[in-house]
Amino acid sequence: MWNGEHILMLKGVNSEGKRRGGGFNKVSKLSQQLQELLGVPEMARTEVVKQMWVYIREKNLQDPVNKKNIICDEPLHALFGVESIDMFQMNKALSKHILPLDSDEVKSTEKEKPRKHEREEDPDEAKGKEKRQKGFLAPLQLSDALVKFLGTGENELTRAVVIKRMWDYIKENNLQDPADKRKVICDEKLKELFEVETFHGFTVTKLLAAHFLKS
DNA sequence: GTACCACTCGCATCCAAGTG
DNA sequence: CACTTGGATGCGAGTGGTAC
Numbered sequence: 001m002w003n004g005e006h007i008l009m010l011k012g013v014n015s016e017g018k019r020r021g022g023g024f025n026k027v028s029k030l031s032q033q034l035q036e037l038l039g040v041p042e043m044a045r046t047e048v049v050k051q052m053w054v055y056i057r058e059k060n061l062q063d064p065v066n067k068k069n070i071i072c073d074e075p076l077h078a079l080f081g082v083e084s085i086d087m088f089q090m091n092k093a094l095s096k097h098i099l100p101l102d103s104d105e106v107k108s109t110e111k112e113k114p115r116k117h118e119r120e121e122d123p124d125e126a127k128g129k130e131k132r133q134k135g136f137l138a139p140l141q142l143s144d145a146l147v148k149f150l151g152t153g154e155n156e157l158t159r160a161v162v163i164k165r166m167w168d169y170i171k172e173n174n175l176q177d178p179a180d181k182r183k184v185i186c187d188e189k190l191k192e193l194f195e196v197e198t199f200h201g202f203t204v205t206k207l208l209a210a211h212f213l214k215s
Numbered sequence: 216g217t218a219c220c221a222c223t224c225g226c227a228t229c230c231a232a233g234t235g
Numbered sequence: 236c237a238c239t240t241g242g243a244t245g246c247g248a249g250t251g252g253t254a255c
Contacts (some may be wrong), residue, residue: 049231068233068239081253087232091241098242140252159251160221167222182224184255201223205250212251 031097033079048098049091079120146211159205159212166204 035041038051056070063069068087072080080093081192102107139156147155150165157165170176170184177183182201186194192206 047230050222055230087240089240091231094241142225152247158221163222163250176250180225200249204222207250211249 029098031084033075034094034097037075037079048094052090052094066180141212141213143213146208149189159208162208163204166208 007090011064027034029042030038030040034048037055038048043051060071061071061073063071063078068082070076070087070090071084072082076085077083079097080090082093085093121162139158141164142150142157142166146162147153150162169190173187175184175187175190177185177198184190184201184204185198191197193211196207199207
């Protein structure tokens with residue numbers, strides 16, 4: 001028979017059991033109704049499904065004609081708002097009752113990662129002018145063309161800020177290739193700046209490199 | 216020589232049970 | 236066996252000036 005190991009092998013998980021962190025395994029917060037049904041406030045999505053099936057079999061709620069169909073008893077009816085539900089529909093319906101822990105306030109310790117904000121508020125620039133930002137955070141001199149393109153008059157920005165602005169612009173003007181959103185189709189302004197028709201999202205920094213002048 | 220950090224999206228991954 | 240459904244998550248892709 002197929003045991004867990006075989007399945008893991010099939011799934012491409014190596015023998016050391018190194019598994020990618022799956023979103024399914026993440027413990028989530030349950031809605032009030034689901035909490036009442038299952039008796040716990042938090043559970044991994046996979047566990048929820050499992051428990052639902054335990055419950056369904058206990059109560060014998062499967063439609064004998066079509067076992068994929070589940071006849072809702074009162075608690076389930078309250079939960080899903082329907083008389084019966086297809087097993088796949090149930091997964092969909094369940095998602096309304098499985099909430100990210102984030103929505104609950106800071107109960108867990110580590111989940112909070114306001115790294116971006118921390119950095120935005122990084123006081124280095126405000127307080128310690130003499131302490132120049134380093135590496136990626138160091139502001140760079142922009143080419144005239146890039147200054148003109150950005151249209152803000154700023155001639156010194158960090159790489160990260162420029163990249164962000166670029167993507168803002170790309171999205172605003174809907175320049176992403178719908179077939180592959182990593183591809184960008186240049187409009188006139190971009191063509192002028194980069195002198196290409198299209199470019200790959202990853203190469204933005206490469207293209208931009210020509211517009212960062214060494215000081 | 217190497218780690219650092221920012222940006223973006225696509226993809227594989229995780230699991231359950233029943234059907235074809 | 237492969238396929239169906241749900242969706243969050245982590246990785247990987249490329250770049251590069253600077254500090255260690």
